[in-house]
Amino acid sequence: MKRSFGIVLICVMIFSMPRIVKAEEELLKLEEVVITGTKTERRLKDVPVRTEIITREEIEEKGAASLYEALEGIPGVRVEYQCSYCNFSIVRIHGMAAGHVQVLIDGQPIYSGLAGVYGLDQIPTANIERIEIVKGAGSALYGSSAISGVINIITRRPEKEPEIKVSASFGEYKTNRYTISASRRVEDMDVMVVAQKHTQDEIFVDDEERAQIDEEGVPYSDRVRADNTSLGARINFYDLTGDDKLTFTGRTINELRKGGAKPGVKEGLDMENPFSEATENITTTRYEVTVGYEKEFYEGNSIAINLAYCTHNRNATNDTFVGDYLATHNGEYPPSNILRPYLADENLVVLDLSYKHPLGKHTLLTGIQYSYNKLEEEGMYVEMESSTPYKSSSEKHAHDYGIYLQDEFKLTDKLELVLGVRYDKHSSEDSFRGSGDTMYAKKPVSLKYDEEAFNPRFAVKYEVSPSLVLRTSIGTGFRVPYGFSEDLHLCSGSPRVYKPADLEPEKSVSFNLGIDHFYGDHYLSLNLFRTNLKKKIDFADATEEIAQKGYDYVWQNLGDAYTQGVELGLRLAIFKDLGIDMNFTYTDARYKDKREDWKEFAGGKYYDDSIYISRVPEITGGLKLSYSPRNWNFIWDFNYTGRMYIDYSEVEGEEEIKHTEPFVVCNVKVVREIREGVKLFVGAKNLFDYIQEDKRPGDAAFMWAPYYGRIIYGGMEVKF
Numbered sequence: 172m173k174r175s176f177g178i179v180l181i182c183v184m185i186f187s188m189p190r191i192v193k194a195e196e197e198l199l200k201l202e203e204v205v206i207t208g209t210k211t212e213r214r215l216k217d218v219p220v221r222t223e224i225i226t227r228e229e230i231e232e233k234g235a236a237s238l239y240e241a242l243e244g245i246p247g248v249r250v251e252y253q254c255s256y257c258n259f260s261i262v263r264i265h266g267m268a269a270g271h272v273q274v275l276i277d278g279q280p281i282y283s284g285l286a287g288v289y290g291l292d293q294i295p296t297a298n299i300e301r302i303e304i305v306k307g308a309g310s311a312l313y314g315s316s317a318i319s320g321v322i323n324i325i326t327r328r329p330e331k332e333p334e335i336k337v338s339a340s341f342g343e344y345k346t347n348r349y350t351i352s353a354s355r356r357v358e359d360m361d362v363m364v365v366a367q368k369h370t371q372d373e374i375f376v377d378d379e380e381r382a383q384i385d386e387e388g389v390p391y392s393d394r395v396r397a398d399n400t401s402l403g404a405r406i407n408f409y410d411l412t413g414d415d416k417l418t419f420t421g422r423t424i425n426e427l428r429k430g431g432a433k434p435g436v437k438e439g440l441d442m443e444n445p446f447s448e449a450t451e452n453i454t455t456t457r458y459e460v461t462v463g464y465e466k467e468f469y470e471g472n473s474i475a476i477n478l479a480y481c482t483h484n485r486n487a488t489n490d491t492f493v494g495d496y497l498a499t500h501n502g503e504y505p506p507s508n509i510l511r512p513y514l515a516d517e518n519l520v521v522l523d524l525s526y527k528h529p530l531g532k533h534t535l536l537t538g539i540q541y542s543y544n545k546l547e548e549e550g551m552y553v554e555m556e557s558s559t560p561y562k563s564s565s566e567k568h569a570h571d572y573g574i575y576l577q578d579e580f581k582l583t584d585k586l587e588l589v590l591g592v593r594y595d596k597h598s599s600e601d602s603f604r605g606s607g608d609t610m611y612a613k614k615p616v617s618l619k620y621d622e623e624a625f626n627p628r629f630a631v632k633y634e635v636s637p638s639l640v641l642r643t644s645i646g647t648g649f650r651v652p653y654g655f656s657e658d659l660h661l662c663s664g665s666p667r668v669y670k671p672a673d674l675e676p677e678k679s680v681s682f683n684l685g686i687d688h689f690y691g692d693h694y695l696s697l698n699l700f701r702t703n704l705k706k707k708i709d710f711a712d713a714t715e716e717i718a719q720k721g722y723d724y725v726w727q728n729l730g731d732a733y734t735q736g737v738e739l740g741l742r743l744a745i746f747k748d749l750g751i752d753m754n755f756t757y758t759d760a761r762y763k764d765k766r767e768d769w770k771e772f773a774g775g776k777y778y779d780d781s782i783y784i785s786r787v788p789e790i791t792g793g794l795k796l797s798y799s800p801r802n803w804n805f806i807w808d809f810n811y812t813g814r815m816y817i818d819y820s821e822v823e824g825e826e827e828i829k830h831t832e833p834f835v836v837c838n839v840k841v842v843r844e845i846r847e848g849v850k851l852f853v854g855a856k857n858l859f860d861y862i863q864e865d866k867r868p869g870d871a872a873f874m875w876a877p878y879y880g881r882i883i884y885g886g887m888e889v890k891f
Contacts, residue, residue, distance in 0.1 A: 258394060
């Protein structure tokens with residue numbers, strides 16, 4: 172039945188000549204107002220720093236339920252899952268790791284460390300108005316981590332007219348989504364409320380050749396079970412004192428996800444039991460509150476104040492502890508009184524104050540930003556050599572101060588410069604305490620880390636003609652490892668990772684050159700990029716001296732690296748209702764030197780390949796067709812991922828750097844407006860059922876392609 176339905180859907184798409192986004196409508200994006208590139212409102216076609224956007228219409232055409240799905244297929248941007256037990260998700264720009272991407276919510280860095288592990292999957296699209304992407308170093312405006320780029324999530328604003336929108340989508344394996352939004356304006360006030368519930372069941376691939384099965388024949392989940400409920404609200408007050416706006420926003424996320432061993436296959440392994448080996452059960456609760464005030468004075472002078480607070484709590488079972496305990500106690504299960512989950516509680520406060528001052532041909536922007544982050548963690552682990560279980564707890568806090576200054580200087584009607592600089596001071600302290608025989612059980616360890624950074628940026632926009640625009644920029648970036656990151660998930664928590672005082676921050680220099688040509692029914696873009704990264708940071712096994720203090724891993728500077736390449740894009744209206752969107756990206760991402768650890772692994776067989784940065788496809792591309800006759804809309808979307816190098820070094824004697832095969836993922840969607848404000852839709856994700864064949868449950872990071880196949884869905888949207 173499922174296969175027949177998919178064949179019918181393909182035939183409908185072929186004979187109806189599908190399209191992606193009508194190019195004529197796409198070109199209207201050039202009139203969109205964006206803020207991320209310069210922190211000032213500019214039309215997309217006029218912004219001096221190259222900015223790309225994902226509109227709400229594009230998000231809906233994808234059928235995207237989460238930020239993760241909304242970012243799929245964007246040139247130069249790669250999202251990926253790791254760990255089939257929990258499906259934690261990461262985003263990369265131009266081949267750089269997720270820690271090099273600064274994710275903002277309404278321009279503020281409150282995405283937080285804990286959110287960076289599952290947040291791409293947890294942030295609902297129902298409350299996203301658009302997504303702005305600026306590639307290349309952005310630390311001159313946004314501080315730490317803005318090395319490879321910035322992704323700014325712009326949340327929904329109240330509509331001009333009263334509106335209520337309700338939609339429901341139902342798919343295979345309980346892949347369901349329900350959303351409702353309501354908006355109204357009364358005199359000098361407007362309000363909007365958005366809610367979304369998204370559910371999915373776990374998936375175990377039935378095909379034994381493609382299933383994730385361990386050496387004893389136990390299957391493991393390829394997709395987790397999840398239940399996510401989110402709520403967002405915004406209220407704006409206008410003209411309180413004349414030409415001003417006061418905004419209050421609030422957002423919540425509550426999610427339960429679980430995955431791991433398939434129930435009923437082997438005694439003691441059961442994903443329904445949160446304390447079972449090879450099982451993860453994660454509860455997330457997140458609350459965000461933001462207060463913003465904007466005031467415009469004479470001749471365009473304005474001031475903006477934003478205060479944001481979020482609290483992010485995680486309660487997760489620690490399957491690593493159970494597995495290590497069984498391995499060191501001859502298969503004996505740990506006592507119930509020490510079966511403790513991994514607990515984390517993060518609190519983040521961000522204060523941003525900026526002032527904009529037009530001065531002749533200049534637009535000056537200056538501001539200060541302060542953030543305070545506190546993270547408390549607690550978990551159970553096993554000291555493998557002595558077989559001793561111990562509890563590790565940590566308390567971390569960091570203060571970050573930033574001062575920035577920017578000048579947008581319009582030399583002529585065709586030539587504009589942007590000069591910017593930011594000074595940051597980072598100060599953090601990590602305190603650890605343990606139990607058992609660990610060193611810091613006897614004497615708590617407190618590590619202090621202080622660093623300063625100075626980051627300039629220079630950008631030029633030149634309008635060769637009304638239809639041809641050149642943009643180039645060069646800037647620096649930096650990153651100070653702090654709190655929790657996607658890397659730390661792989662070693663079950665940051666209390667196990669030692670951060671030495673002599674660890675140096677990563678620093679980068681980025682260069683971008685963009686050419687945009689738009690005329691009539693087409694839009695052509697070219698972007699050349701290069702980023703040099705110095706003192707790349709990663710964690711490695713702890714030395715004997717550090718291990719005696721109770722740590723299993725240590726942060727270290729690996730060396731220098733670079734990423735470079737080219738992006739090409741074309742949007743074209745073939746005729747009135749048919750449009751095409753194509754993109755191509757070539758990326759060359761390498762370390763400056765081959766990695767010395769791979770000289771020892773596998774007898775040096777993969778030493779030459781170790782120079783390539785893992786998980787970076789050399790070539791990616793996309794083709795999207797959209798056909799919109801009358802009240803129909805047909806969308807057909809292909810995404811190509813080329814070969815990449817994947818490190819596999821989890822099991823001694825089985826070390827490998829795998830060179831993967833290329834693959835294509837196709838998504839389709841058909842929308843029919845049956846009457847004004849009422850739409851029906853049906854679609855399929857991963858239509859051709861592509862699945863990564865080489866699965867190794869012993870390595871959570873050994874994932875680079877879809878782990879599960881086609882999902883067919885359908886539903887209805889009603890707008891009042």
